[in-house]
Amino acid sequence: MSKVIKVTYGDNILSDLFESVTNIKRDIGSGWNNNTQAKKEGVDVITSSRGPRNISFDYLIKGTFFSEINANKQRLASYINSEDTLGLVFEDEPNKVWYALPDGEQSFSTENKSGTLTFIVPEG
Template sequence: MAFSVKFNDVDLSTIVDGFTAITRNIGAGWTNTVQPNPIIGADFTQNSINSKSITVNFIANVKLDRFTSVRKALASALNVKQPAALIFDDDPNQVWWAVPDGTPTLDESSFYQAVGSITFLVPSGVSESVETNVLNASNSGGQLGTITNNSDGSVDIEINNTGNLETFPTIEITNVHENGYIAIAGKNGAIEIGNRQEADGVVKPESEYLYDSKYDTSFTKFKDVAAGTVNPQNNWLATNGKLEFQTDGLRLKDKGTVGSCWWYESNDFTSRFKRSCWSS
């Protein structure tokens, strides 16, 4: 079985006749930042992971028009505008997000076979897992971590990171009861969603009714607004509109009329001009 190198979902082993070497080295290299120490040496400030280069060497056997077809097929497979998945047969669970770097080579000077090389640049410098590990109630307490439900309703989650770099989990929360507030607290911060005071203790799994006419068949609870009543939020808005029960539910029958207004100058120092309105 031929060794497989896949790039951007293309198996390069179907284009060439074999891979003779792969240079991945160890890690991606590090850049260390220091500042001079006034007494001796230097003080360490920080370090960072560099980008990474991976070189693949291959062979192409002599066949009719073989070199031409290899050049065209590889050029097409390597033509990407952004990092694409690079996966090696001996480490299929790891993906390197890479782009071709420099000029791929193809030496056709040999009578028996051509040799070539492709260099890939991995901007992040690291690989990622192809598979996603999921920690849930069924595997809690295993190698992925532990979920503990506390008596006060809170949940403690301890996640085991099986990689060698820091990572950020994706958390999915499904409420099994009414809950207007969710908070997630971690080592380096917290996030809150909703209202802490939403704790009425009343379970309402379905939408609440705006109005139920079952016990008010004549709609007596709907009252006309008295003439001259000003909208408490905005006196430019009407307050004497009407609702009507139609075949598909309550609908706005009449939006009402807006009262007349005039402006006058005020001397109470609260505003330069004031407005007075009434409804008809």
């Protein structure tokens, strides 16, 4: 039996619902937003700020039968249902907490029991 990287969101252990967690994307820093004004040579930077950070990962949900898969999908949906930022923690960086919200469409394919979860970290 292979070990699944532990992923928690708030008080819920998301990885308990997964057979695997792969392709964790925690890019270097967040995007920069620069407001500039053209001048004869180059630009003047009017404002500069950092945008939000996006974190996503792919998963394979546990379950052999449709009833098990659907129960785990519903449990996962309830685990990530939040209007407030909650701590998102990955086992490989246990001392780093990302205060995040689910963002965009949360994909899932019934054919191969896999999906992608995407979160936004408003503070970057």
